[in-house]
Amino acid sequence: MEVLLGLTGKDFTLVASSKAAMRGVTILKATDDKTRELNKYNLMAFSGEAGDTVQFAEYVQANVQLYSMRNNSELGPAAVASFVRGELAKALRSRSPYTVNLLLGGFDPITQKPTLYWCDYLASLAQLPYAAHGYAQYYCLSTLDKHHHPDIDLEKGLKILRMCSDELKRRLPIDFKGLAVKIITKDGIREEDWVDDKQVLPA
Amino acid sequence: MVGKDCVAIACDLRLGLQALTVSNNFPKIFSYGDVYLGLTGLATDVSTVADLFRYKVNMYRLREERQISPQTMANLVSSSLYERRFGPYFVSPVIAGINHTTGKPFICGFDSIGCIDFAKDFIVSGTASDQLFGTCEGLWEPDLGPEDLFETVSQALLNAVDRDALSGWGAHVYIIEKDKVTKRLLKGRQD
Numbered sequence: 476m477e478v479l480l481g482l483t484g485k486d487f488t489l490v491a492s493s494k495a496a497m498r499g500v501t502i503l504k505a506t507d508d509k510t511r512e513l514n515k516y517n518l519m520a521f522s523g524e525a526g527d528t529v530q531f532a533e534y535v536q537a538n539v540q541l542y543s544m545r546n547n548s549e550l551g552p553a554a555v556a557s558f559v560r561g562e563l564a565k566a567l568r569s570r571s572p573y574t575v576n577l578l579l580g581g582f583d584p585i586t587q588k589p590t591l592y593w594c595d596y597l598a599s600l601a602q603l604p605y606a607a608h609g610y611a612q613y614y615c616l617s618t619l620d621k622h623h624h625p626d627i628d629l630e631k632g633l634k635i636l637r638m639c640s641d642e643l644k645r646r647l648p649i650d651f652k653g654l655a656v657k658i659i660t661k662d663g664i665r666e667e668d669w670v671d672d673k674q675v676l677p678a
Numbered sequence: 679m680v681g682k683d684c685v686a687i688a689c690d691l692r693l694g695l696q697a698l699t700v701s702n703n704f705p706k707i708f709s710y711g712d713v714y715l716g717l718t719g720l721a722t723d724v725s726t727v728a729d730l731f732r733y734k735v736n737m738y739r740l741r742e743e744r745q746i747s748p749q750t751m752a753n754l755v756s757s758s759l760y761e762r763r764f765g766p767y768f769v770s771p772v773i774a775g776i777n778h779t780t781g782k783p784f785i786c787g788f789d790s791i792g793c794i795d796f797a798k799d800f801i802v803s804g805t806a807s808d809q810l811f812g813t814c815e816g817l818w819e820p821d822l823g824p825e826d827l828f829e830t831v832s833q834a835l836l837n838a839v840d841r842d843a844l845s846g847w848g849a850h851v852y853i854i855e856k857d858k859v860t861k862r863l864l865k866g867r868q869d
Contacts, residue, residue, distance in 0.1 A: 564726050568765070593700060599721035601693050601701040612698060 482605035493651035524574035552581030564598035681827035687774035702847035718804035719769035748775035759792030806842035
């Protein structure tokens with residue numbers, strides 16, 4: 476019941492992830508952060524097998540940072556996505572594959588365009604205007620299909636995200652402890668103060 | 679699909695997990711100089727195989743100082759896939775191109791372990807292959823010119839994918855002639 480959601484707008488990318496750390500049906504933590512900042516303009520959100528997720532995310536994070544130290548240049552979103560896919564694809568056909576689903580939110584400082592990449596544990600990579608992983612796909616993609624537009628502003632983006640969040644709360648049988656929302660813009664990555672105290676009742 | 683001094687290759691744009699559509703902009707045709715490679719199957723292997731051949735063809739071009747011919751590409755694809763005989767890439771590739779030495783059009787297809795299927799009319803691949811066999815068999819005729827070939831290949835593809843729940847969401851069509859290649863984007867049904 477892990478939730479990963481992402482959407483792009485005119486000048487921003489939103490990445491949201493559920494705050495519950497779960498093991499089976501037990502919630503171990505209600506303030507879990509399922510994201511890692513890879514560099515100034517790239518954020519990776521992850522879900523999947525417990526140990527693999529953080530291990531893979533921090534491995535990628537370290538390598539992206541190592542690259543920029545060696546070459547004195549930051550990797551752009553497309554390069555990061557390609558690297559991550561390559562690592563995941565390599566692991567897929569090894570004796571120990573990573574069972575990790577990813578969303579890569581980014582902002583390209585050269586083209587000044589927001590980007591969002593969707594990557595599953597099989598290393599299928601796609602660049603999308605909005606994306607989700609897990610059950611959130613079934614509950615949120617139709618909402619996003621209806622309301623998303625490529626040049627929406629941040630306010631509208633957050634409004635759509637709220638609709639998705641409400642739908643998840645309404646339909647998912649287990650509380651996912653709300654969303655942690657991060658915003659990537661030309662100024663870098665910041666966390667949104669996402670107020671999540673409103674109770675949503677089932678339909 | 680083969681025409682008179684021209685060939686066509688086309689693909690749909692859907693990326694999905696079973697019945698769930700993830701993306702409607704996932705092209706499956708990749709160009710390697712004068713040769714075009716279409717890949718259907720497991721999405722991760724489509725990307726992996728496309729990247730692998732980009733590497734192999736670039737190396738070939740540097741070593742030989744010439745473009746790879748469609749026939750050579752076919753043998754490269756075949757042997758590369760057979761290398762993975764007991765743990766294959768789950769893809770069914772299709773090749774289209776014009777051989778610039780002979781000037782003759784060339785197409786062929788493969789199974790996932792590299793068995794080449796040569797054809798002088800058309801090659802189909804993917805979840806809608808049954809439907810494509812039907813539409814191609816019905817519409818194709820020998821010696822079509824580039825414009826007629828475009829119409830034929832487009833109608834064959836669009837009508838086949840509309841009968842398949844797992845395909846569609848727009849299409850890319852390449853018409854390859856001796857001295858030019860035309861790429862067209864078809865909208866298709868978006869439902």
